[in-house]
Amino acid sequence: MLWLTGGPGCSGLSSLVYEIGPLTFDYANSSGNFPKLELNSNSWTKVANIIFIDQPAGSGYSYAETSEAYNCNDTLSVTLSYEFLRKWLMDHPKYLKNPLYVGGDSYSGVFVALLTRKIYDGIEVGDKPRVNIKGYIQGNALTDRFIDFNGRVKYAYRIGLISDKIYQSTKANCNGNYVDVDPNNVLCLNDLQKVARCLKNIRRAHILEPWCDLPFVMSILQETPTNSQSIFPIAGPWCREKNYIYSYVWANDKAVQKALNIREGTALEWVRCNESMHYRGMKRTKSYVYDVESVIDDHRHLTSKSCRALIYSGDHDMVVPHLSTEEWIDNLKLPIADDWGPWFVDGQVAGYKVKYSQNDYELIYATVKGAGHTAPEYKPKQCLPMVDRWFSGYPL
Numbered sequence: 001m002l003w004l005t006g007g008p009g010c011s012g013l014s015s016l017v018y019e020i021g022p023l024t025f026d027y028a029n030s031s032g033n034f035p036k037l038e039l040n041s042n043s044w045t046k047v048a049n050i051i052f053i054d055q056p057a058g059s060g061y062s063y064a065e066t067s068e069a070y071n072c073n074d075t076l077s078v079t080l081s082y083e084f085l086r087k088w089l090m091d092h093p094k095y096l097k098n099p100l101y102v103g104g105d106s107y108s109g110v111f112v113a114l115l116t117r118k119i120y121d122g123i124e125v126g127d128k129p130r131v132n133i134k135g136y137i138q139g140n141a142l143t144d145r146f147i148d149f150n151g152r153v154k155y156a157y158r159i160g161l162i163s164d165k166i167y168q169s170t171k172a173n174c175n176g177n178y179v180d181v182d183p184n185n186v187l188c189l190n191d192l193q194k195v196a197r198c199l200k201n202i203r204r205a206h207i208l209e210p211w212c213d214l215p216f217v218m219s220i221l222q223e224t225p226t227n228s229q230s231i232f233p234i235a236g237p238w239c240r241e242k243n244y245i246y247s248y249v250w251a252n253d254k255a256v257q258k259a260l261n262i263r264e265g266t267a268l269e270w271v272r273c274n275e276s277m278h279y280r281g282m283k284r285t286k287s288y289v290y291d292v293e294s295v296i297d298d299h300r301h302l303t304s305k306s307c308r309a310l311i312y313s314g315d316h317d318m319v320v321p322h323l324s325t326e327e328w329i330d331n332l333k334l335p336i337a338d339d340w341g342p343w344f345v346d347g348q349v350a351g352y353k354v355k356y357s358q359n360d361y362e363l364i365y366a367t368v369k370g371a372g373h374t375a376p377e378y379k380p381k382q383c384l385p386m387v388d389r390w391f392s393g394y395p396l
Contacts, residue, residue, distance in 0.1 A: 001048045001137070002085055004055070004115070006106030008077065008288060009277030011060025011270070012052035017247055019105075019376040020044035020383075021052065025246040030232040034253065035246040042380035047388045049095065051088065055081055058274050058287065061257075063266040072277075073289035078114040082122070085115075089129050099134040101391075105374050106320070109141025113295035113302075120305050135308030137387065139375050140320045143328050144294040146179055151324030153178045153195055158323065159207060159316075162198045170195055204318040205240070206372030212239030244272055296328050303332060306360035310390045314371030314378060315351070322367055329365055334358050343386070343396035350382040353396050366396055 005015045017024050022043040026036040044050060054060035056072040064070045072080075089096055102119070104112045116136040123130060142148055157167035170191035174181060178195075181188055201211045231249060234242045250256055251270040277288040302309070311329065313322035334356035342349045343366060353366040368375040368382055376383040389396050 001044075001101045001103050002051045002053070002081075002115075004053070004081065004102070004104035004108040004111045005059070006104065006108040006142070007059065007273050007277060008056060008072075008074075008107050008111075009059045009274035010106075011251075011272055012054050013060055013247065013251060013270075014272045015374075016052050018243070019374050020050065025243070025250070027233075027243065027246070030246065032230045032232060033249070035232060035250050037250075040380070042376070042384040044376070044384060044387055046384070047391055048101070049098065051085075053081070053084065055084070056277070056288070058277060061251075061260070061262050061267045061270060070287045071289075072287065074110050074114070074292040078111055078118060081111065081115050082118050085119075085131070086127070086129060089131065093129075096129055097132060100132050101135050101137055102133070103137035105139035105141055107142050109138050109143050109320075110292050110295055112136050112138050112141065113143070113298040114292065116307075117298045117301055120302065120307070133307075135310075136302075137310045137312075137390075139312045140314055140317045140322075140325070140373050141311070142320055143299070143325070144296050146294075147328050148320045148324040150177065150179045151321045151327065152318055155318055155321035155323050156195065156199055159318075161202060161207065162195055166191065166194050166198070199318075202318070203240075204373070206314075206316050206378060207318050208316055209372070210237065210239045212241040247272055296331055299328075300332055303334065303358055303361045303363075307362075308390075309361075309363040310366070310387070311363065312351075312366045312368055312375055312383075312386065314373060314375035315367045315369060316371060316378075317373040317375075319373045326365070329356075329363070332356075332363075334361075334363060337362075338395075345382045345385050350379075350386070364390060364396065 003012065003015055003020065005012050015021065020043060022040055022045045023037050024040040026038040030036045054062035056077040057064040058070050102112050102116045113136070116133065119131050119133045123133070153167070153170060156162045157164070170178070170188070173185065173191050174188040178192060181192065183189075203209050203211045231245070234245060248270070257267070276286055311325060313325045315322050335358055336354060337357035338355035340352055340354045343351055343353045349369060351367040351369045353364060356363040356365070366386060368379050368386070371379040371382070386396055
């Protein structure tokens with residue numbers, strides 16, 4: 001599996017140590033000024049060979065030799081990923097016969113759909129080497145900017161974060177459109193202010209977890225510890241952003257970079273996500289252009305192929321809510337082969353799933369109960385059996 005991390009501009013190392021890779025940080029036993037690593041007992045590498053990459057240029061340890069080469073967009077990023085994959089397979093021919101899946105979550109939903117389509121189309125025109133593509137995996141993945149972001153208000157209402165009165169008024173005054181708002185529609189704007197006030201201190205990536213002041217947390221890294229001070233364990237109440245500090249300290253260590261063969265002087269500072277590329281509701285940033293608004297048509301194109309898809313959603317995510325994912329899947333108009341019902345891990349409900357099937361195309365959609373934006377980070381014990389069963393062709 002080729003795993004694409006979101007952002008755009010987030011390092012593949014983030015997916016490796018916080019989500020599905022073989023290593024993670026030992027939060028319980030890390031002390032002093034350098035974190036400890038431990039094996040991830042729920043690593044997806046138990047069921048698949050996984051390639052993690054830093055893409056586009058400027059993500060993680062990746063770099064460009066000219067300022068122009070840092071400039072990228074969705075389409076170019078996918079083209080470069082396709083070029084990388086083909087070169088990698090030519091350099092490692094023993095993997096050519098292995099079934100290949102493209103996977104990713106969050107913003108990489110754009111990349112995964114486009115790249116999977118590009119691989120299938122490449123087979124038809126005779127691109128070499130012939131890639132043994134079988135399907136793709138996506139989690140809480142950006143798919144259609146309007147549907148995904150518009151669904152946040154409905155999700156907030158359904159989950160109890162805004163009242164029925166506020167929701168019904170907002171829905172009526174905004175005509176169900178909370179993204180492309182008419183600046184002269186004062187009633188809609190007033191209602192959206194009420195919604196924003198209700199959601200201000202809710203952590204979007206997982207609505208039940210404590211909200212954290214990220215700049216304050218990151219300031220911990222700027223402090224120079226004395227001999228009597230330590231970074232770990234990090235003082236104060238826990239919030240998930242504190243977990244991310246471990247990767248900054250580890251990945252910026254000179255000995256670590258030397259062991260990983262990072263070319264000295266190329267990555268001046270490793271960051272988990274390059275904010276210069278990060279989506280903030282804009283059409284472009286200084287170095288990145290968001291040139292793809294929707295990949296629903298690409299998913300629709302794949303329904304005509306011999307292809308398997310696993311689409312999962314952490315049901316406590318408000319970045320890309322499960323309601324939005326369910327809406328664009330419904331737009332594919334696929335026949336239901338196995339209707340909505342629970343799936344289990346260790347005898348407990350781990351979420352709900354539905355199976356769609358059309359000719360040689362199959363899509364399984366699953367929610368992960370209690371999970372946030374990057375589901376394996378929040379519910380690793382549930383997500384490993386989910387993906388293992390799916391790879392094996394078993395029911396979830």
